Amino acid sequence: MLKTVTRAPDVRDPLAAALVAAAAMAWLFTGDFGKEVLSEVAVFAIFAMSLDLLVGCAGLVSLGHAAFFALGAYAVAAFGVFVNLPMWMAMPLAVAVTAVAAAAAGFFAVRLGGVFFIMMTLAIGQMVYAFFLNSRAFNADDGMAGIGRVDFSFLALDSGEPAVFSAFAVCAAVAVFLLLRMVARSPFGHTLAALRRNEPRLRSLGCPVLRCKLAAFTLAGALAGFAGALAAQHNGFISPDLAFWTVSGEVLVMVIVGGMGSLSGAALGAALVILLRHHLAGLTEFWVFYLGVLFVLMVLFAEGGVAGMLSRLPRKLHRRGGNV
Amino acid sequence: MVFLIQLLNGLQLAALLFLLSVGLSVVFGLMRFINLAHGTLFMFGAYLGVACAAAFDSFWAAFFLAPLLVAAGGAALYGILLRHIRRKSPMQQVLVTFGLIFIGFDVARMVWGRFPYSIAEPAVFAGGVQIFGQVYPAYRLFLIALGIAVMAALYLGLEKTRIGAMVRAGVDNRRMAAALGINVERVFFFVFCLGCGLAGLAGVAAAPVFPVFPGMDMPILILALIVVVVGGPGSLKGAMFGSLLVGLADTFGQVVFPEFAAATIYALMAAVLMVRPTGLFPAATVH
Amino acid sequence: MNKKRFVAALFTAVVFAVPAAAAEPVKIGVLLPFSGVYGGLGSDQERALGLGFDTFGRSVGGRDIALVKADTEAKPAVGLQKARELILRDRVDLLVGIVSSAVAGAVRDYVHNAGVPLFITNAGNDLLTGARCSPWIIRTSFSNSQIVRGMGPWLHGRGYRRAFLMAFDYSAGRQMMDAFRDSFTAAGGAIAGEEYPPLGQVQDFAPYLVKLKSAAPDVTFVFFAGPPAIKFAREYAAFGLSSDIPLAAAGWLTSALHIDRQGGEVDGVYSILNYVPSIANAENAAFQRAHQARFGRAGSEYGVAAYDTARLIVDALAAVGADLSDKRAFLRAVHGVSFNGPRGPFRIDPATNNIIQNIYISQVRKSARGGVTAEVLDVLPDMRDAAGGCRM
Known part of the structure; x- marks a missing residue:
């Protein structure tokens, strides 16, 4: 029998298309509550995709990514509430602040290899958490309310409406997806991928490895900050536990469950984990346990996550079809 | 006088951190494997x-029993889970142990509920002793002594025994050690269980001083990780100096700069x- | 508002169109932490809430009371998600719960704008019934300053002149210490020193206790709750301080939830709180008896707030004939309710929506049965917050 060498169609872009379609359906056919969940999923999809740039693309596992999520949220609140800037200006400023902070943190972190990078990021995350927990300007542990949303009044739309804000959040997620896909396909993205596979070789080829890692860390941090800025607007509220290690852990779960190295997989993971949480939490108070088990199993047995399974699906079907 | 008392406070934290970080550090030196569930073992x-x-x-x-039980738990963990992921990338190993933190947290809640526990200190160390003209809890002095004793025992074990030599050889150059006929995998298993046992020891020793509740593991895990990073991985010396530095910096940070107490350790x-x-x-090259 | 009216009208139409259908139950969303570190408090309140409805009525005016649980995990973002879920998806009529002030802060604007009455059963931040008060948010537990305000004059009256203050560096800690400091200095006392350890780290109180000892105060006043409270009390005794410097505390230091796990180290501690299990009145005896019978342990200050909330809701519903079509009328009915509960006289202050209640000063003593219990020394009746910051 001749072995067919036809490549299975890449399901990942179809997956992205399917996700956008699902978001559109959710937006059209659910009530206000569905749209609130949709906003949440979109925000976490951005957050997870930003982490996937580090984990999936560059092979840098960060356990402190929530630090930048929180920084973005706090920065947008600071510009919006203390400086009284409109959100259209506060948001880019918050992203810029987060980028600077990520570059500073990355300066320490990326010099450390492998496991030490992981530990360093965990410590950075807890440091940011401790900082906000003790920051009286932001009401410390009580958190701060009264954060406005972007103003769409020039389009005669009220961003306070779930329908408007969720549409905005989904568009933002799509934009981040396109941006990150562009990055992943650029020479820089290829360098990152090579870095993940064989760092010593890349180093010996004269590639400025540290600078590449730092750039990836900064970009990922800035996008996490963007997600945080959106989350702050969605909730109208910020509090220190945005930076807590469990948030970093949960977003990593999203990336792993969805599939490392696949941007749309990360977005899918965000949707799955958030929906699962809404449903599991109603069934058992020990849902963290099940989340942990799912996480361990995914790491052990399903390296590509759900996106990986989906991408193997057509091949399997194809094979089965060939046998008949 | 007050300074000396504060020094004792710092040493007591350092002793606890040493018990916790030495296992993490040496296991990492040997196998490039870091067990993020080490704090969970402390909690258990x-x-x-x-x-x-x-x-x-x-x-x-x-x-005496709790550390043995934790070491046995560590052995089981190794046999069931960790042995099978030895071939996987270090990243996946870390992620699996990270997942175990989530699981451990809820298991503690399932078994022991959500209210805090504590153990009464042993009658010998129950009261306070007069030292530097102040009353100081005897149990805290015991903790310092325990840290020093374990350190001395580990030092002797590493430097003077055959298995200690194997461990050192494994840390220096794993492949060479394996080529010389040392069963590095078995040495690793031994060190891993010992590290787990020490984490358990730290847990039970801390129980009269720190309340026992689900979630007690994370703050101390972070400190232990910082000890490993600061001290340098893989060496007893690193764990020792790292613990001292972190323990003292934390204590004096709270005394001298109370406003920045939360940040002293990270600045360090x-x-x-x-x-x-x-x-x-x-002791081990990082990359 | 119009939309809501429309939905309500639609609802009524449906109900009348199907004559066989029973009256719709009153749906009450229960927003409590069941997982995470505060899980113990959440389940304690949930049980007591259930006990309360069983005691005071599972149905009012022909409508059953249906509880819908949601786990806030004591995380603000999750709490807000769950509040949305309960209001938008489950369409609850009322909300009950909230342990953490941060969660209360997160849901405050949403609940206020949605116009759903929320009964806070724990979160004590002064602002929730102060500057950030809302006509829709009623607090049946306490405000931080309400609890400790009486302690300053009381200690001064007992001859203590120099106090040392200590609490974690967070809002509740700061609010309680501010309230105590104001009341103590107003009575003529002086502050020997204050320490605020950072929250959320490996906690060792030893460095602070050494500082406290050097300051040589007459009395120490602290606020700690949960595991750190147990630890603080132990270390205070271990450092030999309890024999020299009396310890006074906001009563969570020796909470009914864990006083049975504390021992001689808290003997003699003065505590101030809105409830201790040893209060002598018929309602408290009934509450403790029922709680002990059903759950096998004493009811706590957390539980009693949930228990009283059930009674408040049942009474207010009865006053409006279980008709919630006019929520403002229901809120007026809430202000009209008053009863004697386990904590003594209970009513809601219309000016702030905070509870008006007795505050109890007690001392921990070794009990005849071997453990320790908090015995009431003094009652400060009808403690009420100034309406200052709150404008409905």
């Missing part, structure tokens, strides 16, 4: 200590890594 040491103390109505029963870590990216006394 404390809980098992509570259970044993209740069952036998004796602190000392708990003190950043400062050390600026000067020495691989920590103070690295």
Whole structure:
């Protein structure tokens, strides 16, 4: 029998298309509550995709990514509430602040290899958490309310409406997806991928490895900050536990469950984990346990996550079809 | 005088951190494997200590049994899970142990509920002793002594025994050690279980001082990780100096700069890594 | 508002169109932490809430009371998600719960804008019934300053002149210490020193206790709750301080939830709180008896707030004939309710929506049965917050 060498169609872009379609359906056919969940999923999809740039693309596992999520949220609140800037200006400023902070943190972190990078990021995350927990300007542990949303009044739309804000959040997620896909396909993205596979070789080829890692860390941090800025607007509220290690852990779960190295997989993971949480939490108070088990199993047995399974699906079907 | 008392406070934290970080550090030196669930083992040491103390109505029963139980748990963990992921990338290994933190947290809640426990200190160390003209809790002095004793035992074990030599050889160059006929995998298993046992010991020793509750593991895990990063991985010396530095910096940070108490440790870590990216006394190359 | 009216009208139409259908139950969303570190408090309140409805009525005016649980995990973002879920998806009529002030802060604007009455059963931040008060948010537990305000004059009256203050560096800690400091200095006392350890780290109180000892105060006043409270009390005794410097505390230091796990180290501690299990009145005896019978342990200050909330809701519903079509009328009915509960006289202050209640000063003593219990020394009746910051 001749072995067919036809490549299975890449399901990942179809997956992205399917996700956008699902978001559109959710937006059209659910009530206000569905749209609130949709906003949440979109925000976490951005957050997870930003982490996937580090984990999936560059092979840098960060356990402190929530630090930048929180920084973005706090920065947008600071510009919006203390400086009284409109959100259209506060948001880019918050992203810029987060980028600077990520570059500073990355300066320490990326010099450390492998496991030490992981530990360093965990410590950075807890440091940011401790900082906000003790920051009286932001009401410390009580958190701060009264954060406005972007103003769409020039389009005669009220961003306070779930329908408007969720549409905005989904568009933002799509934009981040396109941006990150562009990055992943650029020479820089290829360098990152090579870095993940064989760092010593890349180093010996004269590639400025540290600078590449730092750039990836900064970009990922800035996008996490963007997600945080959106989350702050969605909730109208910020509090220190945005930076807590469990948030970093949960977003990593999203990336792993969805599939490392696949941007749309990360977005899918965000949707799955958030929906699962809404449903599991109603069934058992020990849902963290099940989340942990799912996480361990995914790491052990399903390296590509759900996106990986989906991408193997057509091949399997194809094979089965060939046998008949 | 007050300074000396504060020094004792710092040493007591350092002793606890040493028990916790030495296992992490040496296992990493040997196998490039970091067990993020080490804090969870600390927590289980404390809980098992509570259970044993209740069952036998004796602190000392708990003190000796709980570390053994945790070490056995570590052995089981190794046999069931970790052995099979030895071939996977270090990243996946870390992620699996990270997942175990989530699981451990909820298991503690399922078994022991959500209310805090503690153990009464043993009668010998129950009161306070007069030292530097002040009353100081005797149990805290015991903790310092325990840290020093374990350190001395580990030093002798590493330097003077055959298995200690194997461990050192494995840390220096794993492949060479394996080529010389040392069963590195078995040495690793031994060191891993010992590290787990020490984490359990730290847990049960901390139980009379720190309340035992689900979630007690994370703050101390972070400190232990900082000790490993600051001290430099893989060496006893690194764990020792790292613990001292972190323990003292934390205590004096709270006394001298109470406004910045939350940040002292992290500032220390950043400062050390600026000067020495691989920590103070690295025995193992980091990359 | 119009939309809501429309939905309500639609609802009524449906109900009348199907004559066989029973009256719709009153749906009450229960927003409590069941997982995470505060899980113990959440389940304690949930049980007591259930006990309360069983005691005071599972149905009012022909409508059953249906509880819908949601786990806030004591995380603000999750709490807000769950509040949305309960209001938008489950369409609850009322909300009950909230342990953490941060969660209360997160849901405050949403609940206020949605116009759903929320009964807070724990979160004590002064602002929730102060500057950030809302006509829709009623607090049946306490405000931080309400609890400790009486302690300053009381200690001064007992001859203590120099106090040392200590609490974690967070809002509740700061608010309680501010309230105590104001009341103590107003009575003529002086502050020997204050320490605020950072929250959320490996906690060792030893460095602070050494500082406290050097300051040589007459009395120490602290606020700690949960595991750190147990630890603080132990270390205070271990450092030999309890024999020299009397310890006074906001009563969570020796909470009914864990006083049975504390021992001689808290003997003699003065505590101030809105409830201790040893209060002598018929309602408290009934509450403790029922709680002990059903759950096998004493009811706590957390539980009693949930228990009283059930009674408040049942009474207010009865006053409006279980008709919630006019929520403002229901809120007026809430202000009209008053009863004697386990904590003594209970009513809601219309000016702030905070509870008006007795505050109890007690001392921990070794009990005849071997453990320790908090015995009431003094009652400060009808403690009420100034309406200052709150404008409905």
